[in-house]
Amino acid sequence: MGARATIIFHALFLTSLQLLLTRHVSSAAGGKWNLLLPNVGIAAMHMQLLRNDRVVMFDRTNFGPSNISLPNGNCRDSPNDIVTKLDCTAHSIEYDVASNTVRPLTVQSNTWCSSGSVRPDGVLVQTGGDRDGELKARTFSPCNNNRCDWVEFSNGLATRRWYASNHILPDGKQIVVGGQGKFNYEFYPKTTSQNVVALPFLAETNDRGEENNLYPYVFLNTDGNLFIFANNRAILLDYVKNTVVKTFPAIPGGDPRSYPRTGSAVLLPLKNLEAVKIEAELRKMPRARVMGDMTLLPNGDVLIINGGGSGSAAWELGREPVLVPDLYQPENPVNSRFESLNPTTIPRMYHSTAILLRDGRVLVGGSNPHAFYNFTGVLFPTELSLEAFSPVYLEPEFANLRPKIMSPKSPSRIKYRTSLKLQFKVTGEVKSPVKVTMVFPSFTTHSFSMNQRLLVLDNVKFTRKGKSMTYEVQVRTPRSANIAPPGYYMIFVVNQNIPSEGVWVRLQ
Structure with missing residues (x-):
């Protein structure tokens, strides 16, 4: 896999309320919705998949009581709670x-x-929040005995962070960028050098008051620099030297895309980077969407889901729920990349989330466009349900094309710059080349999936094992931590655009 900084505009795909209806939309619909649980107790404002196939979700602690009790009859002193000062309910x-x-x-x-973000050892590190949480760092270590819980560290951050963005770095640390009134970045764990570094770009693009430029879009580029987008502009930042390597042209029209005029952003699949052709054209969305989520699917397609058709983020400002997901297929011809899918019946507005699961489904939860848990008397009631959206590739008619990975087993360890052999079975036809993809699980909140990353590994050799239904594909693992930071990934085999269930691998 090569590396070239100039490919970043091809790899970054933005959505926004301002991108309106296009004529080139497929009328076909597909995919299936399933209600998993009608009430999980909280509104899933933040969501992270862990290496043991469990998902940590949380919202805020000063809303008043949630709909699920704290374990073992515990209660918590909550002096900042607007509703109650003693809270016996859970918020995660x-x-x-x-x-x-x-x-x-x-x-x-x-x-x-x-x-x-998730550390290379699989531990979730969560930073910041509101009021008494702004300087906090918290960790959650995955376990299978139901005994693990949050561990909190006072003054884990060097400055207060609310609405910041995190990204895992090649050395395994996290960078924490921005936040309300914070035109700077820092590292976690704290470094011995200056830990709060000024980033004038965030101040320069903050032209609509302190509420603007929250949750900037941050991506690790393949050259080790950071692509940072705020408002309608972007830079490439050398965060080690604190030098702006490149300033990109502003998006035409001047309309902001970041919070609270919330679009979403995703880094398109990274593959054969030396051969990527740069594209600068703007393409219109199938429909207006604000506060939506973009989720990378194992086959490299992008699912665009949740949100409203008008308004903006923040309390009570979103309108016209968008119930129809849209699929963006980057390898299709330019005028046939969007496809509209089957709708849900549940509005997912402000504070909704979506993440990819290892089985290929997309977990969807949340929606709380109010200051409290309001279930009646509001336009869009607080939503405590949890759904799964199954993309078309999980429909029964494609079962015979779906690979089943036999090895490596989950979880496995892999190294950089090595060959990796995957054995899999398929009952139907296999067409070469099959793809092998790796997905880093994202921390999703407020329409941005932090750390989300999908790599298409270089295919070296593909063979069939005798006359059986077993096949082997040999691929090259990523050559550097700039391309793929260390940590746990889901790895998939894709046959004719139909992905297998993933297996966990630890890249180190």
């Missing part, structure tokens, strides 16, 4: 994908509108 849960159950977790400080 762990969802077990296999058993379709939840258990309450305990957070002691306010996690509202915070950020996070």
Whole structure:
């Protein structure tokens, strides 16, 4: 896999309320919705998949009581709670994908509108929040005995962070960028050098008051620099030297895309980077969408889901729920890349989330466009349900094309710059070349999936094992941590655009 900084505009795909209806939309619909749980107890404002196929979700701690009790009859002193000063309910849960159950977790400080990432060892690191949570760092270590819970660290951050963005770095640390009134960045864990570094770009693009430029879009480029987008502009930042390597042209029209005029952003699949052709054209969305989520699917397509058709983020400002997901297929011809899919029946407005699961489904939850848990008397009631959207590739008619990975087993360890052999079975036809993809699980909140990354590995050799239904594909692992930061990835085999269930691998 090569590396070239100038490919970034091809790789970055933005959505926005201002991108309106196009004529080139497929009328076909597909995919299936399933209601997993009608009530998980909290509004899933933040969501992270962990290496044991459990999902940590949380909202905020000063909303008043949630709909799930704290474990073991515990209660928490909550002096900043607007409703009650003694809270016996949980504001974080762990969802077990296999058993379709939840258990309450305990957070002691306010996690509202915070950020996070997963360390190379699989531990979730979450930073910041509101009020008593702004300087906090919290960790959650995955376990299978239902005993793990949040561990909190006072003064884990060097400055208060609310609405910041995190990204895992090649050395395994996290960079924490921006936040309300914070035109700078820092590192977690804290470094011995200057830990708060000024980033004038955030101040320069903050032309609509301190509420603007929250949750900037941050991506690790393949040259090791950071692509940072705020408002309607972007830079390439050397965060080590604190030098702007490149300033990109502003998006035409002047309309902002970042919070609270919330679009979404995703880094398109990274593959054969030396051969990528740069594209500068703007393409219109199938429909207006604000506060939507963009999720990379294992086959390299992008699912655009959730949100409203008008308004903006923040309390009570979103309107016209968009119930129809849209699929963006980057390898299709330019005029046939969008496809509209089957709709849900549940509005997912402000504070909704979506993440990819290892089985290929997309987990969808949240929606709380109010200051409290309002279930009646409002336009869009607080939503505590959890759904799964199954893309078309999971429909029964494609079962015979779906690979089943036999090895490596989940979880496995892999290294950089090596060959990796995957054995898999397929009952139907296999067409070469098959793809092997790696997906880094994202920390999703407020329409941005932090750290989300999909790599298409270079295919070296493909063979069939005798006359059986077993095949082997040999690929090259990523050559550097700039392309793929260390940590746990889901790895998939894709046959004719139909992905297998993934297996966990640890890249180190």
